[in-house]
Amino acid sequence: MQDDRSDALNRLACEAARGDHDALEALLNESRTRLQRYFRSRARTPDDAEDLVQETLLRVANYLPNTQLNAPYEHWLYRIAANCLATYYSRAYRHAETPFTQLENPDGVLDLQQESFEASLLERIADEQTQAQLYAIVQQVCSDAERRVLWLHAQHERLEDIAQMLGMNAATVRSHLMRGRAKVLAYLVQHRRDWLGGDDAVQHAIERLTRDGEPLSDAERRALYEPKPNQSDLRRAALKLAKYLRIE
Amino acid sequence: MRANLAVMAYPSDATDEKHLSAAQILELVERGQRCARYDEYIDHITVCPVCRETYKQLLQAEAVVREARRPRVAPLRWVAPLAAAAAVLALVFIGRALLLPTAPETLALRQQDGVWYERATRLPEWASAAAALFANPPDAPTRSDAAPAQRAVQLLAPNPANRALESLTPEFRWQAVSDAVRYRARLERADTGEPVPLVVEGTQARLAPNTTLQAGARYRLTIEALAAGEVAGEGLTAVYEFRTLTPDEQARLRWARANRQNAPRTCVAMFYQLGCYADAQETLNLLPADDPLAQRWRKVLEAHLR
Numbered sequence: 001m002q003d004d005r006s007d008a009l010n011r012l013a014c015e016a017a018r019g020d021h022d023a024l025e026a027l028l029n030e031s032r033t034r035l036q037r038y039f040r041s042r043a044r045t046p047d048d049a050e051d052l053v054q055e056t057l058l059r060v061a062n063y064l065p066n067t068q069l070n071a072p073y074e075h076w077l078y079r080i081a082a083n084c085l086a087t088y089y090s091r092a093y094r095h096a097e098t099p100f101t102q103l104e105n106p107d108g109v110l111d112l113q114q115e116s117f118e119a120s121l122l123e124r125i126a127d128e129q130t131q132a133q134l135y136a137i138v139q140q141v142c143s144d145a146e147r148r149v150l151w152l153h154a155q156h157e158r159l160e161d162i163a164q165m166l167g168m169n170a171a172t173v174r175s176h177l178m179r180g181r182a183k184v185l186a187y188l189v190q191h192r193r194d195w196l197g198g199d200d201a202v203q204h205a206i207e208r209l210t211r212d213g214e215p216l217s218d219a220e221r222r223a224l225y226e227p228k229p230n231q232s233d234l235r236r237a238a239l240k241l242a243k244y245l246r247i248e
Numbered sequence: 249m250r251a252n253l254a255v256m257a258y259p260s261d262a263t264d265e266k267h268l269s270a271a272q273i274l275e276l277v278e279r280g281q282r283c284a285r286y287d288e289y290i291d292h293i294t295v296c297p298v299c300r301e302t303y304k305q306l307l308q309a310e311a312v313v314r315e316a317r318r319p320r321v322a323p324l325r326w327v328a329p330l331a332a333a334a335a336v337l338a339l340v341f342i343g344r345a346l347l348l349p350t351a352p353e354t355l356a357l358r359q360q361d362g363v364w365y366e367r368a369t370r371l372p373e374w375a376s377a378a379a380a381l382f383a384n385p386p387d388a389p390t391r392s393d394a395a396p397a398q399r400a401v402q403l404l405a406p407n408p409a410n411r412a413l414e415s416l417t418p419e420f421r422w423q424a425v426s427d428a429v430r431y432r433a434r435l436e437r438a439d440t441g442e443p444v445p446l447v448v449e450g451t452q453a454r455l456a457p458n459t460t461l462q463a464g465a466r467y468r469l470t471i472e473a474l475a476a477g478e479v480a481g482e483g484l485t486a487v488y489e490f491r492t493l494t495p496d497e498q499a500r501l502r503w504a505r506a507n508r509q510n511a512p513r514t515c516v517a518m519f520y521q522l523g524c525y526a527d528a529q530e531t532l533n534l535l536p537a538d539d540p541l542a543q544r545w546r547k548v549l550e551a552h553l554r
Contacts, residue, residue, distance in 0.1 A: 006269050038274070042313050074270035075302040082309035089316040144287065151294045164307055165300070166290065167280050171485045172400050175478075179427065182477050232429060232476030239477050 006074055013073035017064050024064065028057050031077055038081055043088065052088055056081045138180070141187045146180030149173055178239075185238035185245075186231065189224060196245045205244035216240060268292055268299045277306045357382065357513055366511035372503065378517040385544040386520075388551035400484035401425055401471045409553050411523035413490040414501065416461045419454045420446075420469060425484055428473035432480055438466035438489055464494040497522055509534065516545055525552045 009030060015023035035053040043049035059080050069076055138147050145166070152162045159177075163170045188195055193202060202224065209215060216224075216237050223233035268276075268289060276289045283289060293300045357366050357379050364371040364379045371379055402423040406413060420433065433453040435444040444467070445456035453471075461467060467490050474483035493501060501522055508515040508527075512534040519528035529549045535542040 034270070042309075071298045071302065072267050072270070075267070075273075075298060078270045078274070079302055079305045082305045085309045086312045089312045144291075148290060148294045152300075155297065157300075161304060164311070165293065165303065169400075175400070175475075175482065175484045178478060178482050179475055182475075236477035 006072060009073045010069075013064065013069060013076075017067060017069070019065060024061065027064075027073075028061060031057060031060060034074070034077065035081055038078070039085070042085055048088065052081070052084050056084050059084070134184075137187055137192070138184055141183045142180045143176075146176045146183065149176040150180040150184070153177055181242070182235040182239050185242055186235040189238045189241070190229065190234060201245060202241065205241045208244050209240055214240060267296060270302070273299060273303050273306060276303065277310055364514075366514050369507065369510040371511060371514055374500065375503075375511075375514050375518065378521060379514045381521065382513045382517040382541065382545070385541065385548050388548045399486040399488075401431075401473050401486035403469070403471070403486070403488050406490070407526050408488050409526035409529075411489065411491055411525065412497075412501070413461065413467070413492045414498070416463060416492060417455050417459075418461070419452060420471075421452045422471055422486075424451050425473035427475040428483070429476050430474050432470075432472040432474065432483070434470045434472075436468050436470075437462075438468045461492050463492050464497075466491045491523060493522065504531075513541075520545075520549070525549055529553060 009027065012023045012027040012030070016027050032053060035056050036049065039049040039052045040046070043052055056077070060077060063080075067076075071079075138150060142150060145168075148166060149162055152165065153159070157165075159170050159173050162168075163173045166173065168176075189202065193199060196202060197204075206216060206221070206224075217233075219230065219233045220237035220240070223229035223237050272285075272289055273293075276283050276286070276293075280286075293303050357364070359365070359376075364376045366379065402408075403420065404423055405421040406415075406418055420435075422431075431448055431451060431453075433446050433448045435446050435453075435455075436442060437444070444461065445459055446453045447456055455461070469488045469490065470485060471488075472480065472483040472485045474480070500518060501524065504515040504518045504522075504524075504527070508531045512531050516528050516531045516535075519525070519531060529546075532542055532545055532549065537543075
């Protein structure tokens with residue numbers, strides 16, 4: 001987790017953002033070492049690495065005074081570095097042979113300020129108690145991989161991005177998502193039916209399923225009401241009912 | 249469900265100001281699941297949008313770097329000089345082979361009076377290409393530095409390390425997947441997509457009665473493990489590709505299997521040519537570990553078997 005040096009950098013960044021030139025200079029010096037380490041193994045040549053360091057520092061110096069950081073300074077620094085690196089390897093750079101420092105700002109550093117809007121929206125729509133209880137249920141019934149995939153997907157991450165983040169292929173991510181959903185729904189149907197509107201809501205969902213021509217099988221129907229149901233039948237039933245149920 | 253699950257996206261105890269340090273995120277980017285504290289870091293990233301955004305951007309930059317470093321096809325202007333250089337090298341090699349009929353006996357592979365020998369074993373005429381190939385190992389295929397993604401369903405037989413299917417009526421067997429209640433398997437021609445009927449029984453599949461594969465064709469096998477409640481397309485999937493051998497190649501494979509003790513070098517190259525990488529590696533183990541050519545071949549085969 002964040003250490004004292006990171007805290008010190010955050011303080012320097014705040015002072016620099018307020019116009020303190022000494023703080024900015026100290027901040028850039030501290031950043032340089034980190035950037036040199038980052039680019040050294042990634043750029044094609046040492047000269048290119050040095051250019052990338054300069055370019056990143058230039059952007060930091062340009063943007064910091066106008067930016068209210070909503071992430072730790074080091075995160076912000078490395079995001080800019082990553083953007084510079086991607087630009088450096090981009091087709092435009094390779095083919096047009098434009099000097100790197102003369103490229104326009106193609107990655108929109110200011111866009112960095114927009115991150116996490118979706119997540120903050122999620123925070124607003126859930127009451128904390130429900131969140132905590134659902135969190136506990138997911139931890140209880142899902143595997144680590146299912147839990148992570150469910151979490152990320154619930155925060156509107158794309159399956160491809162989840163796959164990249166977790167080092168899986170997209171088919172595996174999808175499979176974990178389906179299994180995780182089925183397990184959580186089955187748990188809610190079995191143990192927290194009140195969240196779904198109680199027996200009446202479940203019965204109503206069963207009737208709607210039947211009307212839509214997708215009735216539950218006898219085994220699935222039994223699983224909904226038995227005290228110790230067959231989990232496979234219960235999950236299958238819960239998945240079928242899911243589109244007609246809402247967490248209340 | 250997505251909308252409903254959205255409400256649980258953010259456990260309340262993760263909303264404080266604690267973040268991973270940039271160094272920790274970089275370690276995760278560079279080492280992935282080999283990172284010593286992988287579970288701790290990835291669990292934090294799962295619930296922390298700030299760290300996740302940094303992680304994603306660093307991962308994307310890493311992917312760009314990897315892509316840019318992947319060897320590319322040489323530009324057209326280099327094709328002619330490279331082809332000329334290759335032709336000269338080939339001529340030199342062939343010339344050497346022709347002009348050195350009485351190579352020293354110490355060489356394991358030698359040509360005498362137009363006939364190739366490996367130690368005391370006289371090689372068939374069609375094995376000369378393999379003998380020549382052994383002395384010039386191909387380049388190892390370049391792969392990503394990242395750890396290889398493990399297939400979701402592991403094929404046990406035929407050995408997936410071999411790209412060649414020996415039998416035209418193969419039986420496929422795979423490792424059971426926990427949670428799976430049934431399996432689907434699909435076999436099709438890789439070039440035309442024409443399906444081949446399969447009979448699936450548990451973790452095995454065989455061709456439908458009166459069905460045989462075509463010799464010398466590429467086939468793609470897709471195995472899907474379905475858990476309870478999953479329908480086709482929702483399960484864990486693994487894809488394997490094979491090539492069936494022609495009768496001529498079958499004969500060579502039989503010869504290589506019968507002569508690997510007497511002519512291991514030629515057989516390594518022959519197995520390689522046939523796509524039987526597991527056999528090639530097994531045969532390579534018969535050679536001295538410090539043999540420079542054996543070491544080069546080991547790298548080539550490891551890259552294929554990875």
